[in-house]
Amino acid sequence: NAGVTQTPKFRVLKTGQSMTLLCAQDMNHEYMYWYRQDPGMGLRLIHYSVGEGTTAKGEVPDGYNVSRLKKQNFLLGLESAAPSQTSVYFCASSYRQAGNQPQHFGDGTRLSIL
Amino acid sequence: AQSVTQPDIHITVSEGASLELRCNYSYGATPYLFWYVQSPGQGLQLLLKYFSGDTLVQGIKGFEAEFKRSQSSFNLRKPSVHWSDAAEYFCAAYTGNQFYFGTGTSLTVIP
Numbered sequence: 001n002a003g004v005t006q007t008p009k010f011r012v013l014k015t016g017q018s019m020t021l022l023c024a025q026d027m028n029h030e031y032m033y034w035y036r037q038d039p040g041m042g043l044r045l046i047h048y049s050v051g052e053g054t055t056a057k058g059e060v061p062d063g064y065n066v067s068r069l070k071k072q073n074f075l076l077g078l079e080s081a082a083p084s085q086t087s088v089y090f091c092a093s094s095y096r097q098a099g100n101q102p103q104h105f106g107d108g109t110r111l112s113i114l
Numbered sequence: 115a116q117s118v119t120q121p122d123i124h125i126t127v128s129e130g131a132s133l134e135l136r137c138n139y140s141y142g143a144t145p146y147l148f149w150y151v152q153s154p155g156q157g158l159q160l161l162l163k164y165f166s167g168d169t170l171v172q173g174i175k176g177f178e179a180e181f182k183r184s185q186s187s188f189n190l191r192k193p194s195v196h197w198s199d200a201a202e203y204f205c206a207a208y209t210g211n212q213f214y215f216g217t218g219t220s221l222t223v224i225p
Contacts (some may be wrong), residue, residue, distance in 0.1 A: 004157070035215075040123070042156075042204065042217040058212070090157055102148060103213065105157030 002026050006091050006106035013081045013113050021076040021109050023091030031094045032074035033058075033103065034066060036087040043090065049074055081113045118207050120216035127195050128224045134149045135190040135219050137205030145207040147188040149179055152202040152218075161203075164188060175199070 004025045013019055023032065030051050035043040035058075045058030049068040063085060065077045074093075076086060088110050092103035117140045139145060146165050150158040152176055162173025169181040179190045188205060200223045205216040 027190045033213075040217055042118075043142075043215040045212060092158075102163055103158075105150075105159075108155045109156070 003106050004091055006089075006109050008109060009107065010110045011027055013078075013111065015081060015083060015113060017081050018034035018077070018079050019081065019111075021091075021111075023074045023076070023092075023093075023106060024072055024105070024107065025074075025091075025093040026072065027093060027095075027104065028071070029093035029104070030071075031101075032068065033092045033094075034064070034074065034076045035090045035092065036085075037086050037090060037108070038061065046076065046089075052083055083113045086113045087111060095101050097105070118205050118214045118216040119202075119203055120219050122219045123217070124220045124222070124223040126224060130194050133190075133192045133195045133199070133221070135203050135205075135221070137188045137190065137216060138186050139188065139205075139207045139214075140186065141207065141209050143182060143209075143221060144181075145209045147179075147181060148206040149173065149177070149188075150204045150206060151175075151188045152204065158211070159191070160161050160172075195221075195223055197225060199223055 007022045033048040034046040044060045047066040049055050052071040055066045067075045088108045090108050091106045094101045094103045119138045148163045149161040152158045161177050164171050164181050202218045204218050207214050
């Protein structure tokens with residue numbers, strides 16, 4: 001029973017490099033989310049998706065792009081990494097965007113940009 | 115603007131002592147409210163949730179939370195803390211548009 005799986009778990013990048021974080025869920029959830037977690041800031045929503053083929057901006061979308069080509073996968077891309085993007089990234093999914101549908105979280109990806 | 119506030123950044127309690135973690139929300143209507151726990155190196159796990167009805171809700175691991183509309187609060191409590199409860203705790207609210215998370219309270223448990 002995998003739930004929400006994030007890959008990779010750790011990554012170190014140099015400024016200007018690009019990379020893609022993968023989130024996969026096996027719960028047939030419609031909604032998927034990408035958050036970043038920084039000390040003293042809690043979780044901030046980067047982008048989210050309400051279904052296959054759809055994406056929308058969250059609170060802090062600049063510098064990131066996302067794609068949802070398959071229902072079970074939600075990709076977060078950094079085209080040109082910056083030190084300010086050093087953070088822990090969490091993916092989450094839910095059956096739908098509603099208060100009675102809590103989100104299920106992955107274990108996070110720790111990303112350092114040098 | 116909607117927001118969730120956790121006024122305590124860090125709390126230390128002795129094992130066996132009672133615990134209360136504070137959470138306040140700012141929203142015109144009553145949002146859906148949640149408490150999550152995050153162990154080191156892990157994602158967030160749902161402890162409990164409040165939608166409506168009884169203002170005292172029970173969750174997993176012996177936790178409970180009480181919704182107080184007059185104080186716009188949703189405080190988390192546990193009568194007797196165990197060493198395994200040491201973790202980061204997040205309060206969250208869903209306001210009909212998106213989820214908002216507090217900045218978290220880090221709990222240390224002293225043997």
